[in-house]
Amino acid sequence: MSLAKRYNGSTFGRWLVSPPGRGFRLIAGSGFAVAGVLYRGTPAGKAALICGVLPLSAGGLDLCWISGALGGPLRGAACRADGASARG
Numbered sequence: 001m002s003l004a005k006r007y008n009g010s011t012f013g014r015w016l017v018s019p020p021g022r023g024f025r026l027i028a029g030s031g032f033a034v035a036g037v038l039y040r041g042t043p044a045g046k047a048a049l050i051c052g053v054l055p056l057s058a059g060g061l062d063l064c065w066i067s068g069a070l071g072g073p074l075r076g077a078a079c080r081a082d083g084a085s086a087r088g
Contacts, residue, residue: 004072008083013067017079022059029056 007013015021032052039045058065062076073079 002071004067004070005082005085007070008064008067008072008079009085010083013064013079014083016066017062017064017076017083022062022076025055025059029054029059032056 008017016025029052032048033056036045036047036049036052040049054065057063063074064072064076064079065074067079067082068074073082
């Protein structure tokens with residue numbers, strides 16, 4: 001079984017691509033973006049803005065960057081199907 005399939009079948013992987021996980025990614029990305037805007041004159045603020053792009057894009061576009069990096073599907077629907085097939 002591939003590493004991506006094992007990840008997508010894990011409890012964390014399945015939660016991350018579920019609707020509550022997607023909402024969490026949107027909230028976390030928004031939090032990073034707000035912190036980045038508030039502290040945009042500092043290196044930490046710039047880093048927060050950059051780091052906020054990944055969870056915001058993942059939640060907003062229903063993507064799973066972790067699965068994609070592991071060689072699995074990038075789209076959330078494909079990750080959910082891959083995780084369901086990995087569980088049995």
